[in-house]
Amino acid sequence: TRSSDFYLYMKNDKFILNKLSILKEIYDDRNSATGIAVFGNYVASSLFLAVALTGEPGKENLIGFKSFDLNADVAIILEGTIVTLCFFAIGQLAQIAFAYYYSKITPYDFQMEIRDKNNSAAGISLAGALVAIGIIVARSLRQDFISFAETGTLVGMEFLLSLLLLPILRFFTDKIILRGTSLSKEIVEDQNIGAAVIEACVFISFAGVVFYSI
Numbered sequence: 001t002r003s004s005d006f007y008l009y010m011k012n013d014k015f016i017l018n019k020l021s022i023l024k025e026i027y028d029d030r031n032s033a034t035g036i037a038v039f040g041n042y043v044a045s046s047l048f049l050a051v052a053l054t055g056e057p058g059k060e061n062l063i064g065f066k067s068f069d070l071n072a073d074v075a076i077i078l079e080g081t082i083v084t085l086c087f088f089a090i091g092q093l094a095q096i097a098f099a100y101y102y103s104k105i106t107p108y109d110f111q112m113e114i115r116d117k118n119n120s121a122a123g124i125s126l127a128g129a130l131v132a133i134g135i136i137v138a139r140s141l142r143q144d145f146i147s148f149a150e151t152g153t154l155v156g157m158e159f160l161l162s163l164l165l166l167p168i169l170r171f172f173t174d175k176i177i178l179r180g181t182s183l184s185k186e187i188v189e190d191q192n193i194g195a196a197v198i199e200a201c202v203f204i205s206f207a208g209v210v211f212y213s214i
Contacts, residue, residue: 016099019111033114033123040127044134048091051142052084087141098133108188121187121196128200135207
């Protein structure tokens with residue numbers, strides 16, 4: 001829908017890629033790196049929306065609509081709507097926080113690489129990281145809603161775990177898979193799309209393992 005597209009555009013433009021104008025980069029400059037990064041953001045957001053729509057409120061009267069003089073079906077719909085919106089909001093906030101963290105642990109400015117150099121490798125690396133965090137946060141959100149406290153705790157724990165493990169995964173990619181070279185050099189200096197794809201695959205593969213096994 002247009003409203004959701006506008007929201008995701010605003011989130012990208014004002015929070016995740018706030019050093020560049022997305023519409024200008026894509027339409028005027030034909031910047032493919034920007035499109036790749038936005039693609040990763042949209043995929044992650046679709047995961048949040050999917051789990052938000054499939055989650056169900058618990059059987060207990062947790063939000064309080066059932067205490068009002070409302071039809072039971074109406075109360076369930078209202079509770080489900082609020083839980084859906086909250087789940088989606090939690091996912092979006094986690095993604096914004098992750099993007100800020102990612103900008104701090106990468107030895108290069110990925111926004112400048114995307115904007116000034118149309119560096120598709122930097123865009124792929126960022127997109128892979130965004131999709132990976134989307135998978136991990138979606139896993140914690142796909143549980144049936146019991147309480148905001150329980151859901152928030154679960155999301156927080158898995159989100160922090162992701163933040164701790166991301167530098168380890170980058171180190172693994174840099175020193176084990178791409179040994180003999182530097183991942184940052186391959187992305188920044190050589191704009192090596194192959195190296196960026198490998199890094200993105202490592203991130204997403206790890207997230208898939210977390211999603212299905214933990």
